Amino acid sequence: MRLGARIRSFRQARGLTLVELAGMAGLSHPFLSQLERGQARPSMVSLERIARALGSSQIELIAAATDDLVPGHGTARVSLVRQMEGPQGPFGGGEARILVRGEVSFVPMEFRGTNRSLGEFYRHDEDEFLHVVSGSVLVDLADEGQYELESGDSVHYAGGTLHRWCSRGEGEYHLFIVKERRPSS
Structure with missing residues (x-):
């Protein structure tokens, strides 16, 4: 329910x-x-x-649906998510873990992927920020261009921007993503 x-x-x-x-x-x-x-x-x-x-993801819907199961989440001004906590699941071409609980104005996620193909474009109304923690990533923003990002590089794109990404090398890449969250009714 x-x-x-x-x-x-x-x-x-x-x-x-x-x-x-x-x-x-x-x-x-x-x-x-x-x-x-x-x-x-x-x-x-x-x-x-x-x-x-x-314009969301499975993991965001599941996380939002379980937020009220966290004791004190509705009254807390602090959201603590320890190392192996937080909703986890498929996101884009890899796995994501949401790093905050509750109704907040942004959704920080840890993302790990190995996809070497760009796949389908995603689009959502919210702004998004992406930071490469490790690895090498090709970020394709359709008409806005393609960007090769290395560890330590970041990119921000406005809501409505078509986007997708993939590994530029061998092995896993690790991203920190922050997505604006629209208030829910």
Whole structure:
């Protein structure tokens, strides 16, 4: 039920109707309605399609849906996430871990990937900042250009910018990403 309520909140914050979100995600309107009311559970494939349509990610939706399970999260002014804590899961071409809990104005994430292909573009309304902790990354911002980033380099792009990235070398790369968060309704 928490996940469905969070999807509804994200949808409403973006000014979308159920029918519009269903069309964007390639899912049925009745299924989304049941999901939002806690009467259906999405597969990981469906959740990815919903997240993409909302300009979000599976891990962000899951994290937002579990925030209220953290004791004191609603009243705390401090969010502490220890080394092996925080929601983790697929994000883009790798794995991400969200580094904060609760309703905050930004979402910091740790990202690790090995993808050597750029894959599909992502787009969301929120600004995003990316810092390369280790490795070498090619960041493709469509009409805004491609940037080869090394350890210590950073890039910021405005909301609505098409973006994707991949490894420029062998092995894993490690990123620190900060995404603006829209307030949920």
